[in-house]
Amino acid sequence: MREITYRQALNEALDEELARDSGVFLLGEDIAIYGGAYGVTVGLWEKYGDERVMDAPISEPAITGVGLGASLLGLKPVVEIMYIDFIGLCMEQLNNQVAKIRYMFGGKCTVPFTLRTEGGAGRTLGAHHSQSLESWLMHVPGLKVVMPATPYDAKGLLKSSIRENNPIVFIEHKMLYNTKGPVPEGEYTVPLEKAEVKRTGKDVTILSYSRMLLFSLEAANALAKEGIDAEVIDLKTLAPLDRETISASVRKTNRVVIVEEDCKTGGAGAEIGMVVMEDSFDYLDAPPHRIAGADVPMPKSPVLEKLAIPSVETIIAGVKEVVV
């Protein structure tokens, strides 16, 4: 199978959905002529024009609200918020309007709205361009939070998200755009709300997503050499969580480690860990263990930045603490 980058995979998903459905349009800052801050929309403006690929003023709340309004009339906006760090500007619209409008109106509307953004550390951009804020969004009923780790899933999940009649927050990772992986030529989608066992194992379950999934797989391979057989699960959709896949694995391995890049306190892992406790407490031989980002604003220094998020080494060490 051909290999393409995560960036190209996303670009193909947008291209294919723009071609497939005339209701799909893109709206975001620097996405047209420039092709997106991370190049995800390169070439689409040339192909589809101003009507379908719209440069927006730097007005994140309005971009979010305008996307919502258009979706209520049956269009399928894909809005881009350049960095998830800017999502605070959008939260009134996302939390109060986008997520709640269908419920508040008694189910009398659908919201085929996709918000693409990217997050994560790794480029030494400091505290305003490196955050992982997925837990804020997981807390809002009505949103679905999707975080692909591989080019294959990036394309398949984005296509599913655009076709979904519910609001999606689709969070890419800036350090994954250049990663390559197999992506078939033809049409396919990847289902939302489904986790995937990426590596089978019997000693411990590692639950992860986005860039930390790649770190977890690397750690699992290293651990295998030391006789620890880890099962690694890519959660892919953080809200709603695929509790069945999580339970099935945890009940087999009886130990669980959650690897997340976001700050530990109130982070995604807090929810995931509690889900494990609720569903599989009697099967656990050890408390769920979190390997998470430090509870600090992301520092600029490359040395400190690396220390602020999990690494393959800290994952290996963390798993060993649980598997004794």
Add this chain to the structure above:
Amino acid sequence: MKTMSSGEAKKLLKTMMEIRQFEDAIMDLLGKNIAEGGSHLYAGMEAVATGVMSALAPTDLITSTHRGHGHAVAKDGDLKALMAEILGKKTGVCKGKGGSLHLADLDKGNLGANGIVAGGIGIATGAALALKKINDGRIVVCFFGDGAINSGILHECMNMASLWKLPIIYLCENNMYGMSVSVSRATCVDCIEKRALAYDMPAETIDGMDLLAVATSLSSWVEKVRKGEGPCFLVCDTYRYYGHSRSDPRAYRTKEEEKAWKERDPITLFSRHCVEKKVLREEEVNEIEKEVAKEIQEAVEYAIASPYPEPEELYTDLYA
């Protein structure tokens, strides 16, 4: 509005009376603790919603505000379903999940009230963007109060709408107070209309107590917007008779001020006009009032008698 038939006059007067009596009925229900929760009443402002809606086609769209009952009634809302919604009943227009702050009537083109000041402006602007793409001649009226004019999203959206020539009317209902703070204590410009200058948008200030002034002005603006001339910014000066909400003692305004506004009551002004111009007879005005009283009474009885949603409704309608 140059010449008005008796039928048209009756319809407009009836809508204003429906709004007034609807709100008076809710005030009564709040006092009796039959209506729970907050309610921001539209009484006094009837000429604005009624006049604006008279200029729109039924298929045109609006977004409303926290003070939105008047918009919902004037946009051809079903009085029973609206009243039931305000009481949180299963038969409500949003199945009892929205309430006063989230009254929406999508079948009638009402994209919803909003619990957040300025919260619906993005929705309205997005709907206008969609209509421009769909290009079927419909337009959007985005209602908001003077309290919203200093919110960022209004400015962001007005910029976009003007930039993209969207079919939308930004309609500020200036009832002089954002909760308790008067426009002059909250806003640096002496005249709200000036805000439109920054977005290269035509603007007009309208006497919002005068139904004919609102209806006449809106007819001409609606025509321009429908023709694709781009958005406009209209300010209707008006007054809310009740406080911001039920708990408001109205210490920030004087009895004299309230009296002066009530002397220009929109329903009285329009009734008097119709009688003077011999469009309606005094008895006809009184008949409409009685007819509306009966309708409102029926709506209240319907809402009170309606069941609450079933417990299993808690988790429905979250996702499509």
